[in-house]
Each structure stands twice: as C-alpha cells, then as structure tokens.
Amino acid sequence: MxxxxxxxxxxxxxxxxxxxxxxxxxxxxxxxxxxxxxxxxxxxxxxxxxxxxxxxxxxxxxxxxxxxxxxxxxxxxxxxxxxxxxxxxxxxxxxxxxxxxxxxAWVEGNLxxxxxxxxxxxxxxxxxxxxxxxxxxAWWACKSCPxxxxxxxxxxxxxxxxxxxxxxxxxxxxxxxxxxxxxxxxxxxxxxxxxxxxxxxxxxxxxxxxxxxxxxxxxxxxxxxxxxxxxxxxxxxxxxxxxxxxxxxxxxxxxxxxxxxxxxxxxxxTTNGARIKTFPNQAVEVSDVTYRGIHGTSLDGRAITLDCGESGCYGIVLDQINIVSCLTGKSASCFCNNAHGTATATNPNCTCLLP
CATH class of the missing domain: 2.160.20.10 (Single-stranded right-handed beta-helix, Pectin lyase-like)
Structure with a gap:
C-alpha cells in the first residue's frame, strides 16, 4: 500500500x-x-x-x-x-x-x-x-506558471x-x-x-x-x-x-x-465539505474515518460520495448526518464504490455501504 x-x-x-x-x-x-x-x-x-x-x-x-x-x-x-x-x-x-x-518585479528563479x-x-x-x-x-491568469x-x-x-x-x-x-x-x-x-x-x-x-x-x-x-x-x-x-x-x-x-x-x-x-483526495490507480488504503454531526444543504445531487479504489475503504462511520438538496423537488443521494462501513441516523440513506 x-x-x-x-x-x-x-x-x-x-x-x-x-x-x-x-x-x-x-x-x-x-x-x-x-x-x-x-x-x-x-x-x-x-x-x-x-x-x-x-x-x-x-x-x-x-x-x-x-x-x-x-x-x-x-x-x-x-x-x-x-x-x-x-x-x-x-x-x-x-x-x-x-x-x-x-x-x-520578482526575480526569476526565486519564486x-x-x-x-x-x-x-x-x-x-x-x-x-x-x-x-x-x-x-497578476499571477492568477496563468494557472500553469510557477x-x-x-x-x-x-x-x-x-x-x-x-x-x-x-x-x-x-x-x-x-x-x-x-x-x-x-x-x-x-x-x-x-x-x-x-x-x-x-x-x-x-x-x-x-x-x-x-x-x-x-x-x-x-x-x-x-x-x-x-x-x-x-x-x-x-x-x-x-x-x-x-x-x-x-x-x-x-x-x-x-x-x-x-x-x-x-x-x-x-x-x-464551497465545492466540497470535508474530503480525502487520492491519486487514481495508486493502491491507496483509506481506513477508520468517521463523519459525525453533519447537517446542511447540497447543490449537487450527491450529498455523500465514497468513491474508493480497488484497495477499498474500511471502517467508514457515518452518524447523525442530515444533508438535503437545496433544489426544490430534487433529492440528495449517497454514492458508494467499494466502501465498507456503517451508517446510522444518516440522510440521505447510504445503503450502498458494504459491511
């Protein structure tokens, strides 16, 4: 790993x-x-x-x-x-x-x-x-510049x-x-x-x-x-x-x-709340992560995203979460991929979590 x-x-x-x-x-x-x-x-x-x-x-x-x-x-x-x-x-x-x-006015090579x-x-x-x-x-227009x-x-x-x-x-x-x-x-x-x-x-x-x-x-x-x-x-x-x-x-x-x-x-x-970012296809192990006491609204339909690689994510705990869509008539959702854990008192319901 x-x-x-x-x-x-x-x-x-x-x-x-x-x-x-x-x-x-x-x-x-x-x-x-x-x-x-x-x-x-x-x-x-x-x-x-x-x-x-x-x-x-x-x-x-x-x-x-x-x-x-x-x-x-x-x-x-x-x-x-x-x-x-x-x-x-x-x-x-x-x-x-x-x-x-x-x-x-910056000296080249000293950036x-x-x-x-x-x-x-x-x-x-x-x-x-x-x-x-x-x-x-003055720097922001060139996103690739050092x-x-x-x-x-x-x-x-x-x-x-x-x-x-x-x-x-x-x-x-x-x-x-x-x-x-x-x-x-x-x-x-x-x-x-x-x-x-x-x-x-x-x-x-x-x-x-x-x-x-x-x-x-x-x-x-x-x-x-x-x-x-x-x-x-x-x-x-x-x-x-x-x-x-x-x-x-x-x-x-x-x-x-x-x-x-x-x-x-x-x-x-913000585009995200709390997140863990990994490079794809790098066999990164994610374990023992707890999200507790979160409430709010989401513009994106996916309020919770647990998108894990081939190594999987283990020991994920979702507890006392309530995130709803801020768009009228649209429901928030939970997406999982190879994620293992438990969800209690969580909305949207994450039935996609694996044991």
Missing amino acids: QSLITCVLIIAFISPCLCHRWNVGTQNTIYNVIDFGAVGDGKTDDTQAFLKAWQSMCEAQGTSTLLIPPNKVFLVTSMLLKGPCVAPSVQIQLQGVIVAPTKD NTLIMISNVNGLTIDGSGGLIDGYGS RPSVLIINSCNSVSVTNLNMINSPKSHIHVNGCEGATFSHINISAPGDSPNTDGFDISTSKNIMIEDSTIATGDDCIAISGGSSYINVTGIACGPGHGISIGSLGKKFDTVQEVYVRNCSFIR
Missing part, C-alpha cells in the same frame, strides 16, 4: 516603539525595522532592513521582538528569516502592512515564497493591526501565530512544513473564489498542529493536509468560498496521514 489514512472528521455545518532597542522590564528587547533602514512607503524595497533587524534579534540573548510598526507599508521581496536563534523564544509583532512586489521562516523554535507571531498582501491577481506562496514556516517547533490577516496570495497563503507543535488562531485569509490554488493552509510532514477560530475564504482548499502529517486539529473554522477542508492528494509516493480531527466548522459556498 502506498498510503495510509486514519482520521476522524467531526463537523458542524452550522503604540509602536521607534527606538532601536526597547526593554520591557528586563525581559524583552524590541528590534524595530525602521531603525535598520526600512522606509515603509510601499515603494522602497525594505527587504535588507528586515533581514538586518532579524539577524540582530536572532543573535540576541533573551526574549526579543521584531517590530513591524503601524501606519507604514513595507515592500519586501523573497526573504528567508533563518534560525536557529540564540534566544529560546522570539517574537514578531506585525502592526503595519507588508506587500509583495508586482509580478514583473518559492515571499517570506520563509526556517529552523526557529519558540516562535510567536502576533499580527494584531497588521496585514500581508500577496498581490496575487507562483510563490506568501508565508512558509519550515522546520519550526513550538510555534504560536495569532491575529494574522492575509489577502491575495499568488499561491497558498500559509504553508507549514516539517513542524511539530504549532497553533494558529484568529487567522483571517481572503482571496477571490476563482483564484487558482490559493489554499489557506497547506500542512505537510508536520505533527501536533492546531488551527482554530479562523476565517478562510479562497479559491482552493481552506486547509489541505498532505503526507507525513499527524495529530492535526481543526476547530471553529468558517470556510468559504473554496474547496473545503481536504486530506491529500495522496498516493503519488508512500506517505501517511493519521489522527486528523475537524470539529465545529462551517462550509458556505
């Missing part, structure tokens, strides 16, 4: 400092990007000032904060904020606006991401009052991100890769419903990730969870428009996703 998926889906459709260093008591030192040469006029490239401020903060003893002050617009190009840092914990306070360059934070443990990002704008509209993500958090442990506002990424907004122990709360992500591949979150090869109390409206998956990820908790998400919350696609190589929990989420104007 190339892939193994084990998950449970339980869903309800229902004043800046302007000095170089500012000590808060004796515990925290502030590194303001303005003091390292940032202009903040939305036209000047402030990348080098950000990198200098980051380097000074990362090399400092004790807890330190990188401050991006309010009432400024900071233009940055692709930049890597790299650790490990000397201090056991570092903070980023985003109070101003960060904007990406225009499409033509991976606008901001990458790598190998930093104990990272805290507070985006209260701030915004990151990916200026993605496009950058806005924020990649790579190989970081014990991460906390709160009150972060992001709009219009050329590609995915936040990509979490190779991380263990990260919490994202009160995140607001927005891109037009027809913008291609603008996932809210992409999670890969990560463990113990929590995404909670957030609003995600994009042109693709609100949250996509891919291979090597486990113990992913998603709760209190308002998703839509978009493609819903997805596991996969899986099966291109050997990978495993397990212990995924989705609770108390709403899906409005």
